[in-house]
Amino acid sequence: xxxxxxxxxxxxxxxxxxxxxxxxxxxxxxxxxxxxxxxxxxxxxxxxxxxxxxxxxxxxxxxxxxxxxxxxxxxxxxxxxxxxxxxxxxxxxxxxxxxxxxxxxxxxxxxxxxxxxxxxxxxxxxxxxxxxxxxxxxxxxxxxxxxxxxxxxxxxxxxxxxxxxxxxxxxxxxxxxxxxxxxxxxxxxxxxxxxxxxxxxxxxxxxxxxxxxxxxxxxxxxxxxxxxxxxxxxxxxxxxxxxxxxxxxxxxxxxxxxxxxxxxxxxxxxxxxxxxxxxxxxxxxxxxxxxxxxxxxxxxxxxxxxxxxxxxxxxxxxxxxxxxxxxxxxxxxxxxxxxxxxxxxxxxxxxxxxxxxxxxxxxxxxxxxxxxxxxxxxxxxxxxxxxxxxxxxxxxxxxxxxxx
Ligand code: PMP
Numbered sequence: 001x002x003x004x005x006x007x008x009x010x011x012x013x014x015x016x017x018x019x020x021x022x023x024x025x026x027x028x029x030x031x032x033x034x035x036x037x038x039x040x041x042x043x044x045x046x047x048x049x050x051x052x053x054x055x056x057x058x059x060x061x062x063x064x065x066x067x068x069x070x071x072x073x074x075x076x077x078x079x080x081x082x083x084x085x086x087x088x089x090x091x092x093x094x095x096x097x098x099x100x101x102x103x104x105x106x107x108x109x110x111x112x113x114x115x116x117x118x119x120x121x122x123x124x125x126x127x128x129x130x131x132x133x134x135x136x137x138x139x140x141x142x143x144x145x146x147x148x149x150x151x152x153x154x155x156x157x158x159x160x161x162x163x164x165x166x167x168x169x170x171x172x173x174x175x176x177x178x179x180x181x182x183x184x185x186x187x188x189x190x191x192x193x194x195x196x197x198x199x200x201x202x203x204x205x206x207x208x209x210x211x212x213x214x215x216x217x218x219x220x221x222x223x224x225x226x227x228x229x230x231x232x233x234x235x236x237x238x239x240x241x242x243x244x245x246x247x248x249x250x251x252x253x254x255x256x257x258x259x260x261x262x263x264x265x266x267x268x269x270x271x272x273x274x275x276x277x278x279x280x281x282x283x284x285x286x287x288x289x290x291x292x293x294x295x296x297x298x299x300x301x302x303x304x305x306x307x308x309x310x311x312x313x314x315x316x317x318x319x320x321x322x323x324x325x326x327x328x329x330x331x332x333x334x335x336x337x338x339x340x341x342x343x344x345x346x347x348x349x350x351x352x353x354x355x356x357x358x359x360x361x362x363x364x365x366x367x368x369x370x371x372x373x374x375x376x377x378x379x380x381x382x383x384x385x386x387x388x389x390x391x392x393x394x395x396x397x398x399x400x401x402x403x404x
Contacts, residue, residue, distance in 0.1 A: 043378065044377045064256075080289070097267035109144070111278060120217075132180060189222060190222075210242070316332065342372050
């Protein structure tokens, strides 16, 4: 603990919505990051599910640096070869006919909501602008995406949300049947709720969403900001569960840690959009898209996604062992390498305490929902590294159990 203190700071110029204390990280290598005092941490958080290919990837650095020397920014008044190349990977001409690039998950969802509204208002009429989302949902902090986010803590301080954002219970088929009608432009949904506690869509709910949305001509937006690009073992999580998404939003792992987002839209939406109705200054610049093409090729490359599924099975087995050992672990949730332990919290065991002790022992973990420990390691993690992380977590849980 004395050692770690050297790399902690309370002196920062960030606003009070952030933690009062920060760990200052200095560099990364593979699945490890190092703080400014030189202490090494195994990262089971990947910078909130971003660093799919880990840290210190030489290819990424070389691609970004070569592109930086050539051309950094042109705006959306022009385009570049890296942007065209990456767009052609995302847009296959069948399912999706266009991609809108942005810089963050929130922006990807803002774009999705705007495109869905354009489509709906121009197809069904001006009153058909509503957006349905679900309990536990997290879609972002900008005002549009925020309105469809569930947790009131993020919304209440900011006054009225945009009109027409309605929220019903996740996985409740009856409520869906009662609530959905033609006045909705779209439903926005996560296959696994990354921030809201790692609950997953049930089979029944997926099939009800597919049927009821078709019936009422309501678009399905799959928010794959956290689940997309292999995190759940499928390229897109919606395909893994048979969710018939019209629009997919991607961001976190898309550009190897650089800010980039993509909103994939089909032809029937794209044909309703007119020049100048949406845009961005930075989105889809040449540096981020050049890196994104490389990341895409790696993740869609032979054996990569199978590897994620194998690692997921291995990690799940290890988490099951922990659950059998510690009665305060209630449930294991999630999919792929987005897994969590629901903790039965009491005054001695809580998720933040587990995270703090783990950090001191050299393992970084995330929290999700109220009481769920989230594990989202880089997708390139090895079995040995998984075992190393589990051993640290086990020792933390053991000490907490002894104090009970
Ligand atoms: N949607 C989902 C599912 C997310 O997990 C997040 C971020 N955690 C967002 C949207 C918002 O992304 P950003 O913070 O990049 O705006």
